[in-house]
Amino acid sequence: MKYSKATNYALHTMLYLVVATPDKLVGVQQLAERQEVSPTYLSKILTKLVKAGMIESSSGANGGYKLKRNWEEISFLDIIHAIEGTASFLDCDINHGTECLIQKVMVSAEEKMEEYLRSQKISELAQK
Template sequence: MKYSKATNYALHTMLFLAALSPDKLIGVQQLAERQSVSPTYLSKILTKLVKADMIESTSGANGGYRLKRNWEQISFLDIIHAIEGTASLFDCSLNHGPECLIQQVVVEAETKMEEHLRNQTIADLAKKITQVL
């Protein structure tokens, strides 16, 4: 299983915003340079995070992105769902339905993984980073 690069960039962007300046506007250019990614590509990712109500954007010369209120509650799973969607990672190609034993095993594993990701917040990681700094 592999998440897309967009998810990787979204997670790193959210952590960067939380650790260094949760209330400060940061431009897409600075965010893109931090991750060595195209600002155009990152803008598309940021748009998904805005639509998911995790960050807000302000346009203009002094515009940029910042975390929304209650950002401390945002989990890894929230961010992953904002980028990847909420569809199951496994879909039985033989259309056995819920009685498929293979699908049951994979869905159970996915449920446990989602539970773990739901319990990991960006705020928790941001605290660890600020303790190191």
């Protein structure tokens, strides 16, 4: 399984905001330069994080992005869901009814992975 580049940039951006300046605005240009990515592309990712309630934006000459309250509780899973959504990795399209054994294995694996990612807080990673 593979997450999109957008998720990679979102995770790195959130870690940078936690480590660098949790309470200060950081401009999209600075964030983009840090990751060597287009500011336009990163803006789309940041918009998703704003909509998910993890960061807030401020427009204007001195505008930028900063973490919202309770940022210490943001997990890897929260960030991944903000970018990728919550759809299952595998939707069994073969007509087995509700008893598809392959689907059951995949759902169980996803649940275990999500449990782990939910337990990993971006703020804890920043302390390392």
